[in-house]
Amino acid sequence: MQIISKDGNTAVAEIDGVRREASLMLLGEEVNVGDFVIIHAGFAISKLDEDDARETLALMREAFTPEDMA
Amino acid sequence: MNYLDEFRNREVVTGLAGRIRQLTTGRSEPMTFMEVCGTHTMAICQYGIRSLLPPRLRLISGPGCPVCVTPNGYLDHAVACCRLPDVIIATFGDMMRVPGSSTSLMEERARGADIRVVYSPLDAVALAAKHPGKRVIFLGVGFETTAPAIAGSILAAAGEGLANFFVLGAHKTIPIPMAVLAADPELRIDGFICPAHVSAIIGAEAYRFLAEEYHIPCVVTGFEPVDIMQGVEMLARQVLAGESRVEIQYSRVVKWEGNKKAREVLARVFSPCDADWRGIGIIPGSGLEINAAYAAFDAAKAIPVEVEETREHEGCLCGEILKGKVSPADCPLFGTLCTPEAPVGACMVSSEGTCAAAHKYGR
Amino acid sequence: MDKDLILLGHGSGGKLSHQLLDDLIIPALSAIPVSGQNDAALVEHDGRRLAFTTDSYVVDPIFFPGGNIGDLAINGTINDLAMMGATPLCLSVGLIMEEGFSRKELASILASMRKAADLAGVRIVTGDTKVVPRGKVDRIYINTSGIGVFAHDLQINGCRAEEGDKVIISGTIGDHGIAILAAREGLDLETGIESDSAALNGLVLELLKEGDAIHVLRDPTRGGVATTLKEIAVQSRVTIQLQEAELPFKAAVKGVCAVLGLDPLHVANEGKLLAIVAAEAAERLLARMHNHPLGAEAAIIGTVTGVSGGRVQLETVVGGLRAVDMLAGEQLPRIC
Numbered sequence: 146m147q148i149i150s151k152d153g154n155t156a157v158a159e160i161d162g163v164r165r166e167a168s169l170m171l172l173g174e175e176v177n178v179g180d181f182v183i184i185h186a187g188f189a190i191s192k193l194d195e196d197d198a199r200e201t202l203a204l205m206r207e208a209f210t211p212e213d214m215a
Numbered sequence: 216m217n218y219l220d221e222f223r224n225r226e227v228v229t230g231l232a233g234r235i236r237q238l239t240t241g242r243s244e245p246m247t248f249m250e251v252c253g254t255h256t257m258a259i260c261q262y263g264i265r266s267l268l269p270p271r272l273r274l275i276s277g278p279g280c281p282v283c284v285t286p287n288g289y290l291d292h293a294v295a296c297c298r299l300p301d302v303i304i305a306t307f308g309d310m311m312r313v314p315g316s317s318t319s320l321m322e323e324r325a326r327g328a329d330i331r332v333v334y335s336p337l338d339a340v341a342l343a344a345k346h347p348g349k350r351v352i353f354l355g356v357g358f359e360t361t362a363p364a365i366a367g368s369i370l371a372a373a374g375e376g377l378a379n380f381f382v383l384g385a386h387k388t389i390p391i392p393m394a395v396l397a398a399d400p401e402l403r404i405d406g407f408i409c410p411a412h413v414s415a416i417i418g419a420e421a422y423r424f425l426a427e428e429y430h431i432p433c434v435v436t437g438f439e440p441v442d443i444m445q446g447v448e449m450l451a452r453q454v455l456a457g458e459s460r461v462e463i464q465y466s467r468v469v470k471w472e473g474n475k476k477a478r479e480v481l482a483r484v485f486s487p488c489d490a491d492w493r494g495i496g497i498i499p500g501s502g503l504e505i506n507a508a509y510a511a512f513d514a515a516k517a518i519p520v521e522v523e524e525t526r527e528h529e530g531c532l533c534g535e536i537l538k539g540k541v542s543p544a545d546c547p548l549f550g551t552l553c554t555p556e557a558p559v560g561a562c563m564v565s566s567e568g569t570c571a572a573a574h575k576y577g578r
Numbered sequence: 579m580d581k582d583l584i585l586l587g588h589g590s591g592g593k594l595s596h597q598l599l600d601d602l603i604i605p606a607l608s609a610i611p612v613s614g615q616n617d618a619a620l621v622e623h624d625g626r627r628l629a630f631t632t633d634s635y636v637v638d639p640i641f642f643p644g645g646n647i648g649d650l651a652i653n654g655t656i657n658d659l660a661m662m663g664a665t666p667l668c669l670s671v672g673l674i675m676e677e678g679f680s681r682k683e684l685a686s687i688l689a690s691m692r693k694a695a696d697l698a699g700v701r702i703v704t705g706d707t708k709v710v711p712r713g714k715v716d717r718i719y720i721n722t723s724g725i726g727v728f729a730h731d732l733q734i735n736g737c738r739a740e741e742g743d744k745v746i747i748s749g750t751i752g753d754h755g756i757a758i759l760a761a762r763e764g765l766d767l768e769t770g771i772e773s774d775s776a777a778l779n780g781l782v783l784e785l786l787k788e789g790d791a792i793h794v795l796r797d798p799t800r801g802g803v804a805t806t807l808k809e810i811a812v813q814s815r816v817t818i819q820l821q822e823a824e825l826p827f828k829a830a831v832k833g834v835c836a837v838l839g840l841d842p843l844h845v846a847n848e849g850k851l852l853a854i855v856a857a858e859a860a861e862r863l864l865a866r867m868h869n870h871p872l873g874a875e876a877a878i879i880g881t882v883t884g885v886s887g888g889r890v891q892l893e894t895v896v897g898g899l900r901a902v903d904m905l906a907g908e909q910l911p912r913i914c
Contacts, residue, residue, distance in 0.1 A: 160219075168371075171364070183415060186357075186360075186365075190415055190474060191415040193468055194468070
């Protein structure tokens with residue numbers, strides 16, 4: 146889910162237009178509006194590494210373009 | 216880009232299926248990979264992953280459903296609590312229909328008990344703040360993803376000075392039971408699909424001992440279909456190369472060292488203890504109990520209650536299912552005497568239960 | 579499990595409801611064979627066919643985005659008649675109210691009911707009103723019953739699905755159930771979700787122009803698309819295969835389901851219909867739906883692939899195959 150607002154140790158995150166409040170008290174790193182986090186039972190438990198995600202997706206796109214699917 | 220849809224790409228999944236097929240042709244010996252996370256159990260069934268894998272490659276489910284591995288005694292304790300005056304039981308949804316020795320929370324609610332489904336333990340804290348005349352008991356069932364959240368809620372309740380918030384805990388940790396299963400001579404596990412979000416907390420390093428001492432490949436895998444297929448491919452490669460390492464497929468979320476802050480919060484409130492796992496028995500050090508400093512929030516200590524004698528259900532094979540030794544279809548009660556509407560065992564009714572998944576999505 | 583207790587799940591429209599009907603209610607009251615369990619009853623009298631149906635509404639909250647318990651009750655019963663291919667003729671309204679219920683709220687509900695009936699061209703001709711002491715019902719419950727007549731000889735029935743038939747849904751799935759849940763739970767949504775409650779008799783009239791190509795019509799209310807198709811598959815003794823990639827959803831509905839762990843195929847709809855039709859007529863029927871305001875987002879979502887004891891399967895977005903089953907117990911109580 147993506148953080149759309151933050152107030153101290155609480156954030157509001159959104160996915161597909163659904164917003165949920167989440168506590169940030171379990172996160173050791175700083176997160177900001179626009180960051181993606183994993184939320185479990187009302188708490189953010191991890192920040193999503195977007196660079197890593199984009200790299201993984203790029204590698205996959207390279208490996209599996211439709212033209213290769215003979 | 217929401218980092219979800221992109222990991223549900225059909226071309227990539229098809230491509231990975233092709234690669235896995237190519238890798239495993241020519242190998243006559245089957246490969247068995249075990250996942251130990253209820254969300255993986257469900258995702259694999261929901262997306263029909265098994266239908267995309269070669270028949271020689273078997274995916275089995277282990278004790279990854281925290282509700283399912285909780286023995287009847289805990290449910291009976293919760294039921295005893297819900298019958299006390301001025302008690303509100305707050306619980307995650309899938310505990311509602313789990314059968315205890317003689318009844319379930321859903322039936323108790325039909326008989327008038329105040330039992331409420333919540334999505335977060337913080338909702339239970341809010342209930343306690345809203346109803347000072349009631350004792351709110353949160354049913355704390357889960358692994359290392361949930362335990363820090365419950366620790367957080369106890370700290371929140373302490374911070375608010377609440378005297379009427381309690382947790383009845385049955386928290387468990389996942390790596391030690393994985394070792395028990397790895398050492399089981401009847402099971403031939405060729406690799407572990409390691410949990411996604413538990414690993415975000417405990418880190419991939421938590422599985423190192425499985426790879427080094429038990430020589431079982433471990434891949435920390437995400438929940439989306441692309442993740443699962445990639446995780447399976449990475450395990451297959453290790454098996455074929457005779458390797459046993461810990462790898463992280465879900466690198467966008469899981470780090471080698473995990474979430475130190477979450478573990479610190481966890482350690483403030485919880486300490487390891489022995490735990491009773493349905494079907495496996497007592498595994499030393501595999502549970503989490505509330506520290507003495509927070510005993511006032513521990514329902515087991517703070518709220519004395521008489522619990523009925525625990526009976527296990529005859530013929531129920533949940534124990535064997537949870538060890539991955541028996542598949543749902545092999546259980547004589549599956550679909551006949553044990554159905555989601557009238558379950559005999561927890562595996563059939565929990566939202567992450569192996570039998571519930573098999574019944575709902577077919578094998 | 580204590581077999582003497584009636585549980586919330588028994589009213590959810592899924593498996594438990596079916597069990598209660600099959601084991602206790604139907605044998606006690608009459609004997610309707612499975613193939614006869616449609617949205618409305620067909621009654622033959624003096625060589626003429628009538629459709630007759632009844633439904634009770636206990637939805638909570640009584641006012642929700644997109645409607646209220648009143649117009650839901652009117653549209654729901656009109657739809658049950660329309661799903662048989664009948665032209666709704668007239669309705670009855672039974673009100674059971676809690677002492678202390680707001681007269682202003684009652685007036686608002688009644689006005690909605692009149693508006694819904696007028697929009698559908700159906701008259702409310704009789705009714706009953708009861709008030710019970712405070713706490714004995716939750717504000718207001720409504721029962722509506724309806725009679726429909728037939729302007730044709732077509733047999734539209736749950737047992738008529740055939741191998742080769744196409745499955746069409748008239749629009750986005752899960753809107754009503756999620757609108758209710760979002761309202762009840764106070765979910766914070768960027769774009770509000772509204773119930774899709776609507777009378778479908780006008781849309782059905784359009785579809786009936788294709789005549790005998792229409793084999794089955796049913797509105798996927800409680801229990802959702804999955805439960806409804808499973809019921810039809812069992813009645814017709816066929817296997818139905820759906821394509822997950824073709825299922826139409828509003829983004830917010832998908833989002834809520836993902837966040838709350840709900841299966842959108844088990845969520846109630848109140849203004850959508852499923853049509854199982856002869857393959858050669860599928861594209862024409864889809865076009866007719868698209869030309870109607872209530873069918874703008876209609877889609878062909880599956881095929882009847884063969885005969886069996888009654889199965890529904892889904893080809894997932896990534897090409898895997900899995901089974902689709904009826905809702906087991908209670909997913910969302912008091913949804914309609």
